[in-house]
Amino acid sequence: MFQDESSSVTSSPLQVFSMMSLSPNLGSPYPWLRELKSEERGLYLIHLLLTCANHVATGSLENANIALEQISQLASPDGDTMQRMAAYFTEALADRILKAWPGLHKALNSTRITLVSEEVLVRKLFFEMFPFLKVALVLTNQAIIEAMEGEKMVHIIDLNAAEPAQWIALIQALSARPEGPPHLRITGIHQQKEVLDQMAHRLTEEAEKLDIPFQFNPIVSKLENLDIEKLRVKTGEALAISSVLQLHSLLASDDELIRKKLPLASNNLNGIHLQRALQMNQSTLGELLEKDMVNGYSPSPDSASSSPLSSTASLKVDSFLNALWGLSPKLMLVTEQDSNHNGSTLMERLLESLYSYAALFDCLESTVSRASLERLKVEKMLFGEEIKNILACEGAERKERHEKLEKWIQRLDLACFGNVPLSYYGMLQARRLLQGYNCDGYKMKEGNGSVVICWQDRPLFSISAWRCRK
């Protein structure tokens, strides 16, 4: 196998694949494909995915189609990890191609039914099957308890109030406080009223059981349209804000601003031009942010007025963070994905998301059986949708703009938040929780004043705590 090129017959499988993949002369069903062993198949799938994405990115749809055809022979949502991933990745790529025909795309998607109950279920499954949210819960709650020591009036704002478990745990912990429970107010923000109703019910029930003065304020709103006034933060209360996997969606609006400011007429999502332009602008904005960091603390984005894009650069997320800062929270807990899925080109995002979702799919493979329907649901309705959003969408539509922790740290720092180290006791509890999952793959790393949960060294989620810095 590792022989010189002279012996072409026993050349490497990769070259074989390269030669075969786009040669239409092979004839349509590829019987030999079915007989591939799983590792080879996996490698071949990766190869095909890259090839296909490449073609999609350059607009050579014929070739993309051939690649999709081949992948469909091998991929399957019931198969092994790579097969499942390939199924969802190709769905995303196909969706991307289809968006070039908006009429077609809309027609195919208009009759889709999304059941709120299914969404709730999938979120619950994600909460249960993975340790990430639970670890975040433990760390967050512990941080809140420690910060609110001695406070009589506590107000918590949950930027995505979907999972009552977290606040139930907090209520229980607060009721066990030596100085007695505080007067507790929780404001929950969510797009669906039913979810908020359910949450209100669970939480008030729990608080009544433990005899804690409690109030739940639901706010039905999208995060980007949130009206800060509605939060009704009162003076004299200690405020804590919890953001679990929410901030990255605010990055989505920035593309719109940029595009408006620059004379680009392209609606073609597959166009190289758009990608190049976006790429150019993203890097400039990135440089902008970095420049400001380098120049020392710039307390608000306004100080970036020296650079050309500043007039547009009231970035949505920065203004949101500034608004939160204006509420003077005692503590803000940020849980985010720690992967860079916000690259400006399709290929960048594809490569990064291949690694991240490989890790997530591997988690499931190691802990749940392949036949599990729950696993299928999480893979399809949660990860599949995220992947589709990352790869097929652009602009304001692309909400899953995960970024690396360092960038979030920069942003939060820019918005005048100072890092608060997470409680040692909280870390201990979190580690025990991870151990309880009985899976060697999960690791917790500390650094940069935050905690990152990894799967086999691939960082996946980060948790950090912040306070207002004057």
Next chain:
Amino acid sequence: MPVDLDNSSIASGEASVSSSGNQNPPPKSTAKKKRNLPGMPDPDSEVIALSPKTLLATNRFVCEICNKGFQRDQNLQLHRRGHNLPWKLKQRSSKEVKKRVYVCPELTCVHHDPSRALGDLTGIKKHFCRKHGEKKWNCDKCSKKYAVQSDWKAHSKICGTREYKCDCGTLFSRRDSFITHRAFCEALAEESARAQTQPQPQNQAVANPNSDSDPKVHALDSSPPSAPAVAPAPAPVQVSAPTPAAPALPQSTSVISSSVLPIQSSELPENPTPIVEEALAPAPAGVNGNCSSSTSSVSNGSSSSSAFASLFASPTASVSASLQPPQPLAFTDLIQAMGRSDCPADLAPSTSTEPISLCLSTNHGSSIFGTAGQERRQYAPPPQPAMSATALLQKAAQMGAAATNASLLRGFAGLGLGLPCDGSSGLRELMMGTPVFGPKQATLDFLGLGMAAGGSPNGGLSALITSIGSGLDVAAAAASFGGGDFTSKDIGRS
């Protein structure tokens, strides 16, 4: 022992001691003492917090005649007999001795928390010195330093007595670290690649001349391995690197093993997994049992093969799980066990998942790289469970980077060095250095721009893309190529 320390600590006024009374240290009881897991003490044991001064004190009991110091009062008493001085040995009091646990005085330490106290006084002393003390003991032969004298002594015994030498020149005194190294060493790859063309020795599973090596290996690993020894073995392996594969081909397997680059970070599993680490040693015996036959089949003659035999036999490396076709059944059982996973006490499945994923990977590794004929003769593979997606991506990245060099051998050799834990950045540098070969196509141009501007996030896969570009070209040239020629030989089916 604790008694005396209590007294002295009260005298020094620094420690807070929760016990009182004059009790003798418990003499050796005939029944085996129940040991709690390290760092998880018995909940109703007494917690003792000693000051650093007390912990580090040695030889507090001094003979008045000759000023000789002793660590224990009893030793001093016995010594006093030699001076014809009156002596008295204190007896253990008849009431039951309460179990004592000790906390580390260092605030930032995990063991400072009473719930993570250590059960042994000597243990906490050594811990304190090792972790929070200065390293005063230096090995004279090498540059290693130790804070605890017994560690230093133990090291000096083996320093210089290296038994294992890898072909790349590195020396090892421990068998397990040697084996782990060989899995990743690229010098081995080159040698095996050269040896690849030689006819394979017959590798049928025979009655095991080496089966006796297994108990020994088991013994080696069952003896409580120090965490660093155990952890590195599973750690790199957890990346699901396709470690040396199936019985068939020592040479090809070593190639594969070398192709698994040390992508794994040096970060060992955090300390709260002593349970896991210890459990790794007694890890699925059934799995190891399977190895023996394949072990023997591998170890034919050459020293390199025997190294791999031992590699397969070593349970800590959890590569041992790697071999047999009967694996898949165990695998599904384990997966279901994981699925049920309400049994926190049962650690075996979790530790087995690592070996299993390796197992599968190795089976396939050999099928990709080995000659197919060998595979078929070895076993009829039932539908194999798959390699983890992360491992597949890393493999693809390596292959991609290698492919741009237009020579897999060179590629692997080039990749052999110092891959960082995160495969992307290191491969990026490598990839940037390699020329993009083949005619410039629109795809390559785009990629070139994209990567330059955005920074290639995963160099290896990007390299794979460029190889695709070149492959496309070849496809055009070989358009009339019949597919049949490739299928049987290269894909390595069976």
